[in-house]
Amino acid sequence: xQIKRYLSVSLLLLAMACLPALDLPSGQVxxxxxxxxxxxxxxxxxxxxxxxxSGKRTSITTGYSGIFAGSYAHVPYIQMGFAGNLEMSLAVDxxxxxxxxxxxxxxxxxxxxSSLTFGVVGQLLNATTTTNLxxxxxxxxxxxxxxxxxxxxxxxxxxxxFDGPLTSNIDFGVGYQTPFMPEALNxxxxxxxxxxxxxxxxxxxxxxxxxxxxxxMGLRLRPVQFMKVAYISVDIRLLDIFxxxxxALSASVAISxxxx
Numbered sequence: 001x002q003i004k005r006y007l008s009v010s011l012l013l014l015a016m017a018c019l020p021a022l023d024l025p026s027g028q029v030x031x032x033x034x035x036x037x038x039x040x041x042x043x044x045x046x047x048x049x050x051x052x053x054s055g056k057r058t059s060i061t062t063g064y065s066g067i068f069a070g071s072y073a074h075v076p077y078i079q080m081g082f083a084g085n086l087e088m089s090l091a092v093d094x095x096x097x098x099x100x101x102x103x104x105x106x107x108x109x110x111x112x113x114s115s116l117t118f119g120v121v122g123q124l125l126n127a128t129t130t131t132n133l134x135x136x137x138x139x140x141x142x143x144x145x146x147x148x149x150x151x152x153x154x155x156x157x158x159x160x161x162f163d164g165p166l167t168s169n170i171d172f173g174v175g176y177q178t179p180f181m182p183e184a185l186n187x188x189x190x191x192x193x194x195x196x197x198x199x200x201x202x203x204x205x206x207x208x209x210x211x212x213x214x215x216x217m218g219l220r221l222r223p224v225q226f227m228k229v230a231y232i233s234v235d236i237r238l239l240d241i242f243x244x245x246x247x248a249l250s251a252s253v254a255i256s257x258x259x260x
C-alpha cells in the first residue's frame with residue numbers, strides 16, 4: 001500500500017511536468033511553493049532565507065507531507081507570507097505521538113541576489129500526553145550561485161536548538177536547489193539537496209541527524225497554476241540517505257494561494 005502511494009505521487013510529478021509552470025521573477029530557480037517538511041519555506045529540512053513567495057502580497061499555502069520510515073507519519077501544515085519579509089508556519093507531526101511545530105521568519109536584509117533571515121521554530125512535543133518543549137533559533141543566508149553552469153540557490157544556516165540542558169551542538173546546515181535536467185524538462189522540476197546536523201524537529205518521525213548528521217535529496221515540481229491565483233507543487237524526498245536509523249521516504253503536495 002505504501003509503495004503504491006509513492007508510485008502514485010511519482011507519476012503525478014512526471015505528468016504535471018507537462019503542464020505550464022509558474023513563470024517566477026527569478027526565471028531560473030523557484031522562489032514560490034517551497035516548503036520543508038515542517039512547513040517553512042526552504043528545501044527538505046533546511047529552511048531558506050527566502051520568505052514565502054518573496055513578494056509584497058500575502059500568500060497562503062496549505063500542504064501535506066507523508067513520511068514512511070517503517071511506520072507512516074502525517075505532517076499537514078499551513079504557511080503564510082506577509083509583505084515580502086515575514087513568514088509564519090504551523091505543522092502537526094502525527095505518528096506514535098503528536099508534535100506541534102510553529103515557525104516564524106523575519107528577513108532582516110535583502111540584496112540583489114541574497115537574503116539574510118532570522119528564524120525560530122517552537123516545538124510542542126508529545127502534545128497529547130507528557131508535553132515537552134523545544135525551540136530552534138537560527139540565522140540563514142541564501143544567495144544565487146552557479147554549479148557546472150546550472151543556476152542555483154544555496155543557503156547556509158547556523159543556529160541552536162534548546163531542548164532540555166544546554167548540551168546540544170550548534171546547528172549547521174546547507175541547502176542547494178537547481179533545475180533538474182533543465183533542457184529535457186524545461187526547468188519545471190528542481191533538484192534539492194540539503195545536509196546538516198539538525199532535523200526538522202527535536203523528535204522527527206523521519207530523518208534523524210543526532211548521530212552523524214544527515215544528507216537528504218529530493219525533486220520538486222515548480223508551482224503549476226490551476227486557477228487564476230492558485231498553484232500546486234509536489235515534492236519527493238529521500239531522508240538521511242546514509243544512516244539506517246533515520247532513513248525515510250517522504251512525499252508532499254502543496255496548494256498555494258496568492259492574494260490579489
